[in-house]
Amino acid sequence: KNQVEQSPQSLIILEGKNCTLQCNYTVSPFSNLRWYKQDTGRGPVSLTIMTFSENTKSNGRYTATLDADTKQSSLHITASQLSDSASYICVVDLNNAGNMLTFGGGTRLMVKP
Amino acid sequence: GAGVSQSPSNKVTEKGKDVELRCDPISGHTALYWYRQRLGQGLEFLIYFQGNSAPDKSGLPSDRFSAERTGESVSTLTIQRTQQEDSAVYLCASSFQGALNEQFFGPGTRLTVL
Numbered sequence: 716k717n718q719v720e721q722s723p724q725s726l727i728i729l730e731g732k733n734c735t736l737q738c739n740y741t742v743s744p745f746s747n748l749r750w751y752k753q754d755t756g757r758g759p760v761s762l763t764i765m766t767f768s769e770n771t772k773s774n775g776r777y778t779a780t781l782d783a784d785t786k787q788s789s790l791h792i793t794a795s796q797l798s799d800s801a802s803y804i805c806v807v808d809l810n811n812a813g814n815m816l817t818f819g820g821g822t823r824l825m826v827k828p
Numbered sequence: 829g830a831g832v833s834q835s836p837s838n839k840v841t842e843k844g845k846d847v848e849l850r851c852d853p854i855s856g857h858t859a860l861y862w863y864r865q866r867l868g869q870g871l872e873f874l875i876y877f878q879g880n881s882a883p884d885k886s887g888l889p890s891d892r893f894s895a896e897r898t899g900e901s902v903s904t905l906t907i908q909r910t911q912q913e914d915s916a917v918y919l920c921a922s923s924f925q926g927a928l929n930e931q932f933f934g935p936g937t938r939l940t941v942l
Contacts, residue, residue: 719870758832758919758933759871804870808929816931818870 718742719819721805727825732795736822738788738805749806750779750790753821759804762790795826830854832934834920840940841910849905849937853922860903861931862895863919871919877903878925910941 719740728734740748747766751759763772763779765788771780776799778791790803802821809815833852841847853860862874873887877897888894892910897903907914917938921931 756935758921758935760933761930764930816871816873818872820868820870 719805719807719817721803721819721822723822724820725823725825727827728795730795730797730826730828733791733793734795734824736790736792736803736805736824738790738819740786740788740805740807740817740819742807742809742817743786745807745809747808748779748781748788749808749816750777750788751804751806753802753804755801762803792824797826797828800824800826832920832922832932834918834934834937836937837935838938838940840942842942843912844909846906846908847910847939849907849918849939851903851905851920851922851934853901853903853920854932855901856924857922857932858900858925859923859929859931860897861921861923862903862905863921864889865917865919865936867916874905874918907939910939912941915939915941 722737747764749764750762752762753759762777763774765772765781767783776793781788802823804821805819807817835850860877863871864874865871875882875885875895879900880897892908895905917936919933919936921933923929923931
């Protein structure tokens, strides 16, 4: 069973709207939690990295939150743009060495005009 | 180039053939990682290099898979006697070895085994 579960699996929103993607994890303890954006046919690109002690991290229109007590993270996208259409992947890093990353299955977001 | 590059971008091969996938990391990045991504699924860790050494090969799915890195630069992932279940996108990433260790990914090689 995957230790990082993301929801929803897919989402369609209209351009300009906000959305929130969820990530629940059972991996514990961990070093940091990351959100990546993966465009179709491309490699993932890092959006945010939060250590276990951080609660929120922003990168432009992307804001990630982390609740270590409930083992939940969310990625909020404001004022969505067509270019936000992509898969968003939640990743838990166990040891900060990069070789113990547990990847969620991703949420596929489609932004329509 | 400024980013991680991988070649070929696409590879179609027949079952039983050997394939070699190449990764050129960002210059100066000491760590290099290989992942596999099957269609519609999350990334699976395969192997990582610190310099030219691979301290963790635990993710390699079978002894048909091997990887090497030379000159603390280019890496090749070799799959021998390919099987249809090997069909996937193979992603390479590189990073500095340090705090938070952000990984930069290449575009991947899409492998199709017929």
